[in-house]
Amino acid sequence: MSAGLAPIADPSYYTVSDAKFEDFRRIVEQKTLHEDYPLASSIAKDLIPIYDCPALRAAGKLTPVWSDPANLPLREEFIRALKRGPGVVVFRGAFTNMEEFDAGTKVLEELIQGQRKVDKLVRDENYIVPNTNEHWAKRDPGSYSDYFKNDVIALASGAWLGPWYQMTSQISQCVPGNKAQRMHRDYHLGVGDRFPYKRGDDVISPIAAAVFPAHMHVSSHYMTLQGAIAHVDMPLESGPTMFLPYSQLYEHGYLTSGVPEFYEYFAANHVQTPLQKGDAVFFSPGIYHGAGQNNSGPKTNTPPVDRIANLLQISSAFGRPSDNADRRATTNYVYPHLLEQRKKFQESGGKAGYSDNELWNIISSTAEGYLFPTNLRFVNGIFQAPQNEVVWKALMNGTPPEELAKVLEEEEKLNKNGIPPI
Ligand SMILES: [Fe+2]
Missing domain, CATH: 2.60.120.620 (q2cbj1_9rhob like domain)
Structure with a gap:
């Protein structure tokens, strides 16, 4: 050895x-x-x-x-x-x-x-x-x-x-x-x-x-x-x-x-x-x-x-981390920039902007990446996507920032209430 x-x-x-x-x-x-x-x-x-x-x-x-x-x-x-x-x-x-x-x-x-x-x-x-x-x-x-x-x-x-x-x-x-x-x-x-x-x-x-x-x-x-x-x-x-x-x-x-x-x-x-x-x-x-x-x-x-x-x-x-990070807010701040960079990458044939791998790396350091806590929010035995996956999907679809912000807010509420709500 x-x-x-x-x-x-x-x-x-x-x-x-x-x-x-x-x-x-x-x-x-x-x-x-x-x-x-x-x-x-x-x-x-x-x-x-x-x-x-x-x-x-x-x-x-x-x-x-x-x-x-x-x-x-x-x-x-x-x-x-x-x-x-x-x-x-x-x-x-x-x-x-x-x-x-x-x-x-x-x-x-x-x-x-x-x-x-x-x-x-x-x-x-x-x-x-x-x-x-x-x-x-x-x-x-x-x-x-x-x-x-x-x-x-x-x-x-x-x-x-x-x-x-x-x-x-x-x-x-x-x-x-x-x-x-x-x-x-x-x-x-x-x-x-x-x-x-x-x-x-x-x-x-x-x-x-x-x-x-x-x-x-x-x-x-x-x-x-x-x-x-x-x-x-x-x-x-x-x-x-x-x-x-x-x-x-x-x-x-x-x-x-x-x-x-x-x-x-x-x-x-x-x-x-x-x-x-x-x-x-x-x-x-x-x-x-x-x-x-x-x-x-x-x-x-x-x-x-x-x-x-x-x-x-x-x-x-x-x-738990030492800092009280609001991951939803941080994501909302940075998301418009990510949309722009992705567009730039596509238009320049990869010469400028961020590649998909780079975008995922940024999301991994920004959005919440864990399925929990979700108060057992799963549907038909399937846990719902964590925040980073929701952001990734939005980015790939070119979802406008205000629309993603609403989705993230709603996701947070559902994770708090769980399924079903009581
Ligand atoms: Fe158990």
Whole structure:
């Protein structure tokens, strides 16, 4: 190996052809030892550490200030579990004041009902209200605040991301008969990998995770913490989330969620843990998972369960720039110049003006280039084009500046409202 080149074991890019199923199997076929998680009350299926929050609080090992040194051992176990361990932990009794908790659930149910009235989409998996936190805070700041004063949410968020985190949530409802989700990873790369998106009038197949360098695959699942709070009791037949512990450790995992060998393995080997109302689950967005099928009701001769969970997405602030750039305004300032330069290039046969490649480079440094945040604004399973693609299409069509300005303003509103609006 010549000096300065990365060794083979530390590739700059991951490729599907390098993904070996046997490596994956070796990684996920581990057991979790209780001695590595001494504060856990048990290890479910020899895989998932379960923490008994009322007992930890009583012992002074879970205190209201997440950064309290008394909480350090618990924080360390949590970090170990997500970083090198099974990738998922359960906190039993995260919420214990059921009067407050039920008041919050009532508001969340109203949000679901409100959205269902205007939403014509039939969804056979789970039903989700995007941007729940903002809707909840607007409707009932009291129950919202009672909920987010919770010590476990603060501890998990602070432990994984440090103090600069940003909370969003989506209340999710899954009724008897709802199907299981297919195995997947989550935000960031896991979402782009699953859904197609629009570029101009074309639909681009799911974003190839392989385009991103290897270190961004690793960063992707360090930048976000996923959580689910159970708002009702969720027995196994109601389909609590299916997990494949340790799968977040598989380096090529963003490239293999659609590969049959891998999802067939998931179908045969995933684990589920029944949850009780007030329990919280936290997991790495890199773990293979999926909502389970809701088989409760007559089919299994069990009481029907309307499974309601609040899905927390807690994001690191580290992806944000230091300057508060208004990308729409900047685009509007520069767009007339780009139109002019393109015309010049065409009229001069490429001797003057900007080439298409140069124009794209300018747009990449000017317009918003990411699909999110969009409050789940996707139509028929297709995410709508990000701002840079909208600007590119306008430029190629010679759209006048005032017309593009209106489109960008409208796009911004749609991304804020999501689809459907509530
Ligand atoms: Fe997911």
